[in-house]
Amino acid sequence: MKNENDYEVSDLARYLREHPELCYGKVGNGKEYDDCVYCMFQEVMDNAVDEFRIGYGVQVDVNVDYASGEMSVRDYGRGAPLRKLDVCFGCEEQFAGLFADRISLRNLVTWAGMRKVCALSARLIVRSVRDGDYGEIVFERGRQISFVHGTCNENEQNGTHVRWIPDVAIFQDFSIVEENVVNRIANCAKANPGLKFILNGAEVSSALV
Numbered sequence: 058m059k060n061e062n063d064y065e066v067s068d069l070a071r072y073l074r075e076h077p078e079l080c081y082g083k084v085g086n087g088k089e090y091d092d093c094v095y096c097m098f099q100e101v102m103d104n105a106v107d108e109f110r111i112g113y114g115v116q117v118d119v120n121v122d123y124a125s126g127e128m129s130v131r132d133y134g135r136g137a138p139l140r141k142l143d144v145c146f147g148c149e150e151q152f153a154g155l156f157a158d159r160i161s162l163r164n165l166v167t168w169a170g171m172r173k174v175c176a177l178s179a180r181l182i183v184r185s186v187r188d189g190d191y192g193e194i195v196f197e198r199g200r201q202i203s204f205v206h207g208t209c210n211e212n213e214q215n216g217t218h219v220r221w222i223p224d225v226a227i228f229q230d231f232s233i234v235e236e237n238v239v240n241r242i243a244n245c246a247k248a249n250p251g252l253k254f255i256l257n258g259a260e261v262s263s264a265l266v
Contacts, residue, residue: 070148070199073176077227080173087126087231094126094223095237097174101130101219102245104171108134109252114216116253119242126233129220137185137217139192139206146183146219148172148199171219175199179224185217198224 077084077093085092105117114133121128137145175181176199184193191209195202223231239261242254247263254261 105132131218133216136187142194178221
């Protein structure tokens with residue numbers, strides 16, 4: 058039986074940043090389809106796809122700045138809970154980890170979801186719109202910087218807009234390869250007939266894969 062000395066309380070954001078390979082398997086530099094930066098992208102995309110699958114939103118807008126590495130995903134679903142954006146997307150919490158057992162640590166972080174994106178991004182901005190109200194939260198390297206909420210423009214549609222840029226402190230010399238982004242989106246389109254994906258203003262077809 059383990060005793061109390063075998064356990065340690067760790068800051069989740071710090072831990073994920075110190076061990077990024079535990080999040081998605083490998084870090085990489087952006088050249089390969091399964092590099093971490095595309096797994097982060099997939100994490101955000103999956104949230105948008107989930108909204109479609111339960112009947113909300115038929116389009117996902119993706120924007121990628123290939124020069125800076127900034128990426129964004131905007132769905133037209135219900136919008137994330139406005140006053141719980143820190144809970145849904147943040148990682149400023151502590152957890153008990155069995156530091157003597159690496160496998161246990163891996164299991165502990167598999168639930169993290171968007172928390173992994175938050176921790177590994179230099180900056181993450183989430184704006185959620187619900188029936189005329191909005192909430193917007195900003196994180197830097199896993200730390201919450203600001204949160205505001207209020208009334209938005211009456212023409213702004215419901216949904217969640219997530220913008221982030223991978224942190225160069227973790228992903229040194231990384232690049233975002235257009236082919237890898239397009240293939241990720243095309244695979245999502247193929248698996249979800251009826252959901253339209255727009256990348257930098259142009260529709261991505263499932264026929265590409």
